[in-house]
């Protein structure tokens with residue numbers, strides 16, 4: 396098979412090769428680094444990984460093979476952002492100032508601002524506007540090294556707008572980032588609506604219709620004091636499961652409402668936030684194999700003084716993934732690399748644990764672990780070449796992008812110097 400692309404001489408080729416499952420405990424820091432490593436690509440897929448010397452000897456390279464010299468640099472899989480709210484209209488920049496003056500996220504929401512503000516703007520925006528804004532944010536994510544992501548609806552709270560958001564995600568999927576779409580009609584109870592009637596509508600009308608139209612792979616719920624109770628959340632998630640939507644949960648973000656236990660009980664693919672999760676909930680998650688998606692950028696953005704108990708999760712054997720939580724209210728940040736910095740400095744993950752969380756575990760958390768998240772033969776050739784000679788520099792150099800080149804399915808998506816590689 397002709398080799399289209401060879402990335403060679405990487406100081407550290409961080410392959411993340413290993414068992415085909417989310418990594419927990421000691422495996423949370425398993426990187427499988429190849430020194431002076433190389434990766435070969437044909438038709439967008441990885442066909443060989445090994446030392447540069449070995450690949451140059453074995454592979455049938457010819458004049459059509461593009462070669463990228465990564466001498467002195469780190470190469471990793473593309474980052475996978477396992478929690479975003481990508482599609483929305485407007486910003487909530489005024490809220491950022493309000494919080495600085497003492498208002499809390501919960502108070503702003505209860506007063507009809509917060510998510511409700513974005514719902515009003517998103518309902519008023521047409522698909523073209525939502526598409527253009529989301530595309531701009533995706534470009535920013537890609538420049539920071541993200542090549543795949545999960546993204547949710549949740550700013551419509553009516554069928555028309557929720558479906559418009561999901562249709563935008565469907566249109567953007569593969570263009571070129573991979574997007575795993577989630578229905579989050581249970582993001583808030585629409586203002587003025589009766590909570591039980593809204594849950595009834597979600598279960599009897601919205602979820603079946605979203606599933607019938609094939610617009611989502613996952614169903615999510617904001618299980619939180621003053622939003623959806625654990626009982627309502629369970630009904631919503633089980634209805635989603637009955638319609639082939641895998642469950643995931645916004646769990647224990649602001650209060651311990653039993654969200655972690657709920658995620659374990661329904662067999663969710665992930666429980667996200669977990670800032671206030673109980674010990675028993677985390678034990679149940681470990682037993683059920685639920686991935687914890689940590690969103691440390693949110694706590695930083697909201698000015699909270701604590702973070703989710705990440706070290707305890709690792710001790711208990713809960714696999715960790717990382718997400719930006721990109722949204723206009725609680726974390727207006729597209730950089731998963733910056734979130735890795737927070738994971739190290741605020742949650743006390745090591746750089747290796749953070750990198751596993753942002754690649755292979757992220758891929759499993761969005762249901763794409765068989766295809767993405769590591770540099771192994773057969774997987775999609777999504778790679779990042781970093782201006783660094785040690786992978787630990789990625790989170791260490793906080794807020795400065797070290798991304799030199801992003802490759803998606805073996806094609807250059809972004810290059811920091813704007814140049815393209817020469818054929819050999």
Ligand SMILES: N=CN[C@@H](CCC(=O)O)C(=O)O
Pocket residue numbers: 480509510513617645648693720722723724725726
């Ligand atoms: N907490 C609920 N949803 C988002 C915030 C959405 C918003 O504030 O617009 C989150 O994950 O933090």
Ligand SMILES: [Zn+2]
Pocket residue numbers: 478479480645720
């Ligand atoms: Zn969220």
